Amino acid sequence: MSIPFLKHDPLPHGAVEETAPEVRRVVCNNPSAFTFRGTNSYIIGRGRVAILDPGPEDPAQLAAILAATAGETITHVIASHTHRDHSPGAAALVAATGASTWGFGPHMTPPDAGGEGGDHGFRPQHQVADGEAIEGDGWRLTALHTPGHCANHLCLAMEGNGVLFSADHVMSWSTSVVSPPDGDMADYMRSLERVMARDDRMLLPGHGPAITDPKPFLKALHAHRMERxxxxxxxxxxxxxxxxxxxxxxxxxxxxxxxxxxxxxxxxxxxxxxxxxxxxxxxxxxxxxxx
Structure with missing residues (x-):
């Protein structure tokens, strides 16, 4: 079964779009064979907002996020997981705003134990366990621990609008790399089946545009992994x-x-x-x- 990948994403780097109710997206200019056009940073809420996945250390992305939230207050900086294209930008964003940091925890594979792409510098001030909530003014996210691509990976369900931030667990443009020892295919498949059992109306991935019809996409992704x-x-x-x-x-x-x-x-x-x-x-x- 072929996966209906979405290969068209016209949002310019550094621009901002309204992706879903109370959710805006800014794409970092860090394209590669693994990041598609770049990392999606999401602005959640209005007025007092959260940033999900500030991206790599990138002054242009920092400037774009600050410009997109001009006149607002960034209260939370959240990392879906600790890969170098998602969480290192948190340090500069916190320095600029005084926001608190949130995530499942630090990278779970030590630097000397192998694996690629880990950000060992991100240590969230607030560790969020499976099922716990992150809340702000007018928004609430529930954490789903979804290991597989990365051992500390979180998907985040936004209350009230049917949106699941699927980060790199489910991407719209490609399958996710699952690289041991931090990546685990058995964990990945269990996490995928957990997301498949939900009734989200939209998935917002870490790279690529929104998945607006999740059920057939997830079914095809699961079938593809089993065929592989x-x-x-x-x-x-x-x-x-x-x-x-x-x-x-x-x-x-x-x-x-x-x-x-x-x-x-x-x-x-x-x-x-x-x-x-x-x-x-x-x-x-x-x-x-x-x-």
Whole structure:
């Protein structure tokens, strides 16, 4: 089943749009093979507002957020998760506004334990557990701990308007990279099924435009992940023994060279999940075999 990805996002970098009731979006100019056109920073509320995902350390994005909220007060700076394209911009924004910081907690994989892209400098003043609320003037967000892409990843449900900020758990332009050890495919699938069970009318992702018809999108995303897992297992049975990177070609086909390594990381996450289910086993070195 193909995923109905949204590849058109005309919002200029630094401009602001009304994305949903009480929600505005500013796109950072940090495009890449992993961030699409850039990181979405969301302004939540009116008058006394929250910023969700201030983005990387980027003076232009800081200036754009401050310009978009001129005459208002930023009271909360929230990080959906601690990757370097989402949370490092919090420090400059807090310095400029005096806002308090909120998130699930610091990055959960130590710097010497591997993984890519972690922001180890963000330590929220207020740690938000699953099911807890973040509240401001006229708005309320309920946290859903959705590990998988990142161990401390939060989706945030906005009370009263059917919006779920899905951050990098569900993006509109591409699937999410799930890279061990901080990324975990078994966790990702459980988190995805949790979001699928909800009745949100709109998903606002960390990269790309809004998903305005979530149910078929989520169904296609789940089916795609399961099909990918079946391909991994079939390729492993065909190979006998193989490393994750050796499986990239048989599973993905031709890829942008920039994506080969992250694809191998996602395949490794699939293999670890299959190992936990008794369907794959570690072989010599970095090799794997089917059971």
């Amino acid at each position: 897992e079946e391909k991994v297992l079939a390729a492993l049975r065909q190979a006998g023994t193989a490393t994750a990177e050796e499986l990239v070609g048989p599973v993905y086909g031709p890829l942008d060279p920039r994506l080969v390594t992250p694809a191998g990381r996602s395949l490794l996450s699939h293999l670890i999940k299959l190992e936990g289910e008794g369907l794959a086993a570690r072989a010599e070195g970095e090799g794997w075999s089917a059971r």
